[in-house]
Amino acid sequence: MSPRIGLDRNRLLDVAIEIANQDGIHAVTMATLAKRLNIRPPSLYNHIDGLPALRNELALYGLEQLHSVMVEATTEKEGDDVISAISFAYLKFTRTHPGLYEATLYAPDNRDPKVEQAGNKIVELALNSLNHFQLDKDDAIHTVRGLRSILHGFSSLEQSGGFGIPINSDKSLDFIIKSYLKGIKNSTD
Structure with missing residues (x-):
């Protein structure tokens, strides 16, 4: 599966930081990150190893x-x-x-x-x-x-x-x- 256009490692980290700052580090999960990015969780593995x-x-x-x-x-x-x-x-x-x-x-x-x-x-x-x-x-x-x-x-x-x-x-x-x-x-x- 190829990486989604417009989504890169920096964007992924920026959104993870937003989630952490709003709701705490334990709110940062692959599911919440994928939901915020409007993608399916498996797509995240194109950018991060879990x-x-x-x-x-x-x-x-x-x-x-x-x-x-x-x-x-x-x-x-x-x-x-x-x-x-x-x-x-x-x-x-x-x-x-x-x-x-x-x-x-x-x-x-x-x-x-x-x-x-x-x-x-x-x-x-x-x-x-x-x-x-x-x-x-x-x-x-x-x-x-x-x-x-x-x-x-x-x-x-x-x-x-x-x-x-x-x-x-x-x-x-x-x-x-x-x-x-x-x-x-x-x-x-």
Whole structure:
């Protein structure tokens, strides 16, 4: 069977991202994708090797996009401002691409070299943003894990409606990041 005219891998991924952002990553199935594209599910296999491959593609694309917005946010920033910029870029990404972000967490095969490399680029960016603290290697990893936990936890709570008190959540994140940075400084004194 030949590929449908007007349908290519990029269009397929764009529609999968739309579904994920609207309804969550678990709503992205071959059946829902085919229905949205107005084709029969078997036709999708001309472009993708099944749902695990599709989710892997979404994870890879999501990680690349997240890295890109984080790098862009750090332009002309130094010291603590880099970490703050990375944090707000991360949060903005999760707000504007909730399903794509979710895809980055549920890659079917985290051992895929491309997915692993894309994830490692984000870790390296975070590690480099901490250079001014002069942490040893293990402490730097602990610090990045802590930052990721803050950002993922904050994003997840926000998306699930967990912040019901009417106080600006950006101000909350700013307060949390500043407190976290103070804690890092105190631990290195």
